[in-house]
Amino acid sequence: MANLFFTVSLLGNLKDTCMKPQYFYQLLGLVLLLTVHSVKGQNFQKAPTSKKSVNKIIEWVQMPANTEAKKGFEYEFRKDGQLKGYHKDKANNARFFYDAKNRIIKGEKIEEAVESTTTYSYKAGLTTELTHFPGVGYIKILHYLNDKNRVKEEKAYTKNEPGDAKGVWGKDWTTNYRIVYNYNALDSLFGEMYYASTDKNGALKTTSKTIHSFDPKTRKKMKTEYADASGKPYLMDEYQYEKGLLKKIRHKDLKSGRVSTTEYKYKEEQLNQVIEIDGPKKNIRVFKDGRMIRLRGYKDDQLIKIVDYQYVFF
Secondary structure, X not given: OOOHHHHHHHHHHHHHOOOOHHHHHHHHHHHHHHHHHOOOOOOOOEOOOOXXXXXXXXXXEEOOOOOOOEEEEEXXXXXXXXXXXXXXXXXXXXXXXXXXXXXXXXXXXXXXXXXXXXXXXXXXXXXXXXXXXXOOEEEEEEEEEOOOOOEEEEEEEEEEOOOOOXXXXXXXXXXXXXXXXXXXXXXXXXXXXXXXXXXXXXXXXXXXXXXXXXXXXXXXXXXXXXXXXXXXXXXXXXEEEEOOEEEEEEEEEOOOOOEEEEEEEEEOOXXXXXXXXXXXXXXXXXXXXXXXXEEEEEEOOEXXXXXXXXXXXX
């Protein structure tokens, strides 16, 4: 699935171009639901790799900064690092279940009081996700795999609860979007084509495309361009490296000219800080022994938020 940054940009591009308002908001609703049902926690999809196996990670949040810390999300992991679940309160929690092959088979989530249950099934070359939102309907996502077990195509279908003819989607399964992934000879993802439904019949139209460029010698990603259906880029990411390590990503909105950056700092070749700057906002993530231990959030150079991460080991 496209990452959230790209998805929001894609929606903005759709709204500005081809999509009728009612169908744009249907797709927007789907995207918001998809960010809810994706199999991950708020910050941790798997336990950080370290010499010790992580059992739990607990957030302690100071907001405003330098006030009494309050408990945020608590993440629980299996010994193999898989996320068992997380909990903040009755309106925000999740549990995940796995089979004997360590594959996710079920996820039960409540996000901002929105409940969902996702089941996963596996066949040769195909992984299927089926998510049910009680009182709303179903989302079915098919992930088609190539001979190297990488996703080559993704299709999403939606339908209302049985008997609900006035819901957002429709009484029968309708195609909502399709993504095609292309790989080069080095097995690096170099292109993605996005198609979305722009009418009530679920007909798909090309809405966007993404092109990744790599250095032929180092095989490292150098640039990513996000383009509209005509091929005109509207967002661009540029990657900079130093001594073989990723140093900075420069994100540029080609329409407005706005630039944001993500900078990576290392200590003895180990990640030490990630600094994200977007206009007046800045986040600094601090790492130690491969684990994120603190987040500091700023606005107009004023420290407004601190999150400390407590680790409990097996």
